[in-house]
Amino acid sequence: MVHDDRRLRSLPLPGALALVVLVTVLLMAIASLQGVPQFGNLLLDRRPPAPTPSSGGQTAGPSIGQRLPDLPLLAAIASVIAIVMAVVGLLLLGWLLWRVVRALWAARPLGRQEGGAVDVGQPAMASDDSVDAGAIRDAAVDAQQAIDEHRDPSDAIVAAWVELEQASARAGRARAESETPGEFTVRILRRRPGRDAEVETLLALYESVRFGGVPADERARAAARRCLAAIEEEWR
Template sequence: MVPVTLAALVLLLAVLGAGLRGPWTADPPGAGLPEAGTPPPVTVTESETALLPEEVPTPTDPPLAGIPAWASDTVLALAIAALLGLVALGAWWLWRRRRTLRTDALRAEAAGTVSALEAGEDEEVPDLSPALRRAAAALGAGAAPADAIVGAWVALEETAAASGAARSAADTPTEFTTRLLHRTAADPDAVARLRDVYRAARFGSRAPTDDDVAAAAAALERIESTWEGR
């Protein structure tokens, strides 16, 4: 019972003391300290200012050196010049290539022509008698002068084409027939006259006359009398 009584007595004294003291308040941390605020300005005299260290400027990075405008223009001009040079070089190469190919083709064609002519010199000359008779018949058939002259020469061209003689790819029928006649003993002047009358009759602007037919007949007669070497 004694402990309980002592405890009750202590509790009673505490209640009485609290009532005599007044209401209980708790001061927050820092109570009683002066309030924080702007510190008062510090006054520095001239003598004290002289003792202060001089303000050191804050170091800054040096500015980067830029590329001059003239340098960029020069580089651009050189690049354009190099590009134009490459284009010119490519064009020159293509021109040389095409020229070489064309030259090679012409040489091959010329070699083929020479080979054909050399081979033709060794071939047997075809018999021209039937062709000459048909040509003479065409001239004496009474047809129009142009038809008579063209028919006479075409008879010779047909015989030349059927002869199997070597022929260059560049030869026209007229050239081939002329070359075949020159391989015989035919009078070359007569061959040239007959060929010229034929060309004038077929391609000329003037209509042939009976005189042209007579000239063609005379040339044909001369060819017929000389082609075999008589």
């Protein structure tokens, strides 16, 4: 028997949300760093007008507003830092997604099959209490009446066995998929092991008439009647 056993594990939602917010802020900071202008062509001061040469004919020193050299090293360092921060942020985001997916997979509803289940169509070995003894006994009585009512012994034997087959189907047991109705009837009647010989004799008489084409005589009718009486007595 299958029962639905839904087991849900609690997820660390507050911590996960905090980590998501942290990663989002980190990515926003990285994006803002990408918009910082380059440091290369930066002027610290405007170029003032050229000074008047002195009377001594000497050239003046470098002007105050002279362009400073570019700073490519500082720009490269800033770019490397931004790339490293972006990679770290992506790694954190991937780790977080992996943890969330793993937690959701662990929290999925699970089905649990308890022991004691029997496959459909498989004959289960049970005690005699699981078979309706009254139905088998009544069928044996009806089969004896059928033996006496039919004029032809062959028809009488077939009718008697059919009574047992129908009673076995109502006895509370399931027939296996590989079993014929005759085999199933024999299995039910053998729940009481004291009359195995009578069951085999009655089955042989039925099969010889029904499938072998051998006509039965009065001796076969009498043998079938004795077998049915023994089966009735055993199932009292």
